[in-house]
Amino acid sequence: MKQYLQMTADELKAELNAVDNEYNAFAAKGLSLNMARGKPGPDQLDHSSALLTIVGDKNDxxxxxxxxxxxxxxxxxxxxxxxxxxxxxxxxxxxxxxxxxxxxxxxxxxxxxxxxxxxxxxxxxxxxxxxxxxxxxxxxxxxxxxxxxxxxxxxxxxxxxxxxxxxxxxxxxxxxxxxxxxxxxxxxxxxxxxxxxxxxxxxxxxxxxxxxxxxxxxxxxxxxxxxxxxxxxxxxxxxxxxxxxxxxxxxxxxxxxxxxxxxxxxxxxxxxxxxxxxxxxxxxxxxxxxxxxxxxxxxxxxNPEALREHMKKHAASLKPKFEVVVNTLQSELGDLGIISWTEPKGGYFVSADTLPGCAKRVVGLCKDAGLVLTGAGATYPYGNDPLDNNIRIAPSFPPVDELKTAMKLFTVAVKKATLEMLIEQ
Ligand SMILES: Cc1ncc(COP(=O)(O)O)c(C=O)c1O
Missing domain, CATH: 3.40.640.10 (Type I PLP-dependent aspartate aminotransferase-like (Major domain))
Known part of the structure; x- marks a missing residue:
């Protein structure tokens, strides 16, 4: 597909029409998804269940x-x-x-x-x-x-x-x-x-x-x-x-x-x-x-080995989720020239940069369609992202299936917000 910045006004409008239909279909689903905070998923908490009984009685x-x-x-x-x-x-x-x-x-x-x-x-x-x-x-x-x-x-x-x-x-x-x-x-x-x-x-x-x-x-x-x-x-x-x-x-x-x-x-x-x-x-x-x-x-x-082995279990839980985020961004938006993102080797987040002036709108669109993201601006002092372009994606908590839906919705919101901004300009 042509990059958005190279489209004529008519092409942008036609694309927005198509994206609006996709967005409205998501909004009609009554979704309730959350990628706001870096919380471990329940399966990750289960990795530490031994902790619940490891100190057994008064002699222990x-x-x-x-x-x-x-x-x-x-x-x-x-x-x-x-x-x-x-x-x-x-x-x-x-x-x-x-x-x-x-x-x-x-x-x-x-x-x-x-x-x-x-x-x-x-x-x-x-x-x-x-x-x-x-x-x-x-x-x-x-x-x-x-x-x-x-x-x-x-x-x-x-x-x-x-x-x-x-x-x-x-x-x-x-x-x-x-x-x-x-x-x-x-x-x-x-x-x-x-x-x-x-x-x-x-x-x-x-x-x-x-x-x-x-x-x-x-x-x-x-x-x-x-x-x-x-x-x-x-x-x-x-x-x-x-x-x-x-x-x-x-x-x-x-x-x-x-x-x-x-x-x-x-x-x-x-x-x-x-x-x-x-x-x-x-x-x-x-x-x-x-x-x-x-x-x-x-x-x-x-010992350090026990800790490292334990962290491998977390990695096994988290890696597929990071892959969903990065793969969806790549397949849905990779050719459009409207967003860049980090591909971390660890931690809990992916950071995405939209075109300037789009982050708040993307987060708002997601919210209206049932997906809560970290507030736009939260990654800057006083909540003030000077370019209004940074969004933090926290993929750890939702199960993979939900995450796939959430990420697809996210990419539709990015397209919609960008097209609206470009058409207005
Ligand atoms: C960079 C960073 N520091 C600290 C914390 C919170 O740590 P704690 O639970 O130990 O207070 C977080 C949680 O998301 C974090 O991302």
């Missing part, structure tokens, strides 16, 4: 060091749960704190600490306007934390191998820029893994703010789609140490998409100095985490 509640996991104590987590994250994140176990069920919660608390208490200096909020670098498109909940604290967000473009570092290096000269959000592996939503060069450049940053912190959200460290083709990410803590910046980066992760979402365990990995600052705050916040859940997880994954 002791850690390797004979800690009674039913009781208070052990603020920074059980040793064996630290070992688990050490393998996951490629950091020494001594650099790990294991917390509660959510890494987002740990990130929120760390940002609150920066704002209200500070890191080796005045609280951020007492130093004038606080600004943060946000790689875009990015994770909406990071942006929501900044908005909550009134932190001004500075968008920096995600390039093919990580953030636009020239722009980052320029921005960190401002002492009011206090940090940067990064999802360095299988990034949300583009699926990008930062190259070695980018990791080294981030680790070597010399921010004007001495209390600058990189929020290294390694949520998808283990989330390959093909175990033999897993991206390798350099260890940011090692690189920071080598660059003479040991306290620059703080890493966060969780098992939310390894075991149970909302029922997993989360961790921070950082330099000893940063861990001391964090523990000083945590001592006020809580008496101890849920060590029973830490114990369950440590038993479920006694």
């Amino acid at each position: 509640v002791f850690s390797e060091n004979k800690v009674d996991c039913r009781n208070y104590g052990g603020l920074d987590g059980l040793d064996e749960s630290k070992t688990l994250f050490s393998a996951m994140l490629d950091v020494p176990a001594d650099n790990v704190i294991v917390g509660g069920n959510s890494s987002l919660n740990l990130m929120f608390d760390f940002m609150a600490q920066g704002m209200f208490s500070g890191f080796d200096g005045e609280p951020w909020m007492k130093q004038g306007e606080v600004k943060f670098i946000c790689v875009t498109p990015g994770y909406d909940r990071h942006f929501a934390i900044c908005e909550y604290f009134g932190i001004k967000m500075l968008p920096v473009a995600m390039l093919s191998d990580g953030p636009d570092m020239e722009e980052v290096e320029r921005l960190v000269k401002d002492p009011n820029v206090k940090g940067m959000w990064c999802v360095p592996k299988y990034s949300n939503p583009t699926g990008t893994t930062y190259s070695d060069e980018i990791v080294k450049r981030i680790a070597a940053l010399k921010p004007a703010a001495k209390d600058f912190r990189i929020m290294w959200d390694n949520a998808y460290a283990m989330h390959f789609l093909d175990a033999d083709n897993d991206d390798k990410l350099l260890s940011i803590l090692d690189e920071c140490e080598k660059a003479g910046n040991p306290d620059l980066a703080v890493m966060f992760s969780s098992t939310s998409k390894i075991t149970f979402s909302g029922g997993g365990i989360a961790a921070i990995a950082a330099s000893k100095h940063n861990l001391d600052l964090i523990k000083a705050r945590m001592t006020i916040q809580t008496i101890s985490g849920d060590k029973l859940n830490q114990l369950r997880h440590a038993r479920m994954f006694p």
Whole structure:
């Protein structure tokens, strides 16, 4: 088929007529489909069913060091749960704190600490306007934390191998820029893994703010789609140490998409100095985490191989879904020159870019025909996608059959929105 941008006005109108018929047929079906958030499918949750019974009775509640996991104590987590994250994140176990069920919660608390208490200096909020670098498109909940604290967000473009570092290096000269959000592996939503060069450049940053912190959200460290083709990410803590910046980066992760979402365990990995600052705050916040859940997880994954084998089960659940997304985009829209998309090797999302000015309309059309997508703009600070062209596709939750219908509808909506826009112009 001819590319839309090469069609005459009459050809565009005829095509819109045909696409309208397709769209109306979808709308008449009364569909109720959802590709809005990166939730694991029920089959993926079943992969971790052993966790429900792995700590069986009252004689079974002791850690390797004979800690009674039913009781208070052990603020920074059980040793064996630290070992688990050490393998996951490629950091020494001594650099790990294991917390509660959510890494987002740990990130929120760390940002609150920066704002209200500070890191080796005045609280951020007492130093004038606080600004943060946000790689875009990015994770909406990071942006929501900044908005909550009134932190001004500075968008920096995600390039093919990580953030636009020239722009980052320029921005960190401002002492009011206090940090940067990064999802360095299988990034949300583009699926990008930062190259070695980018990791080294981030680790070597010399921010004007001495209390600058990189929020290294390694949520998808283990989330390959093909175990033999897993991206390798350099260890940011090692690189920071080598660059003479040991306290620059703080890493966060969780098992939310390894075991149970909302029922997993989360961790921070950082330099000893940063861990001391964090523990000083945590001592006020809580008496101890849920060590029973830490114990369950440590038993479920006694070694890195067990964890890797488990992640292969997730990959087997997810890969066919990513294939449906990418294959449908290719077969329905590949020749039309109206959309580009990422083909991630891991993570939970595909990021699609329509022609400028079409994303909101596509999401609206899908919604009206019974398919909920992540809101257009959500992948940008303040919900403001300057080109109105980015859409995050989250294929993990719906079963494959539903996903096929959802993706077909999505492609019809992309055609319709684009044709309407071109005809109006
Ligand atoms: C980049 C990223 N970080 C963090 C989270 C949430 O993690 P948790 O469940 O550990 O709070 C998500 C969930 O989608 C995510 O995509």
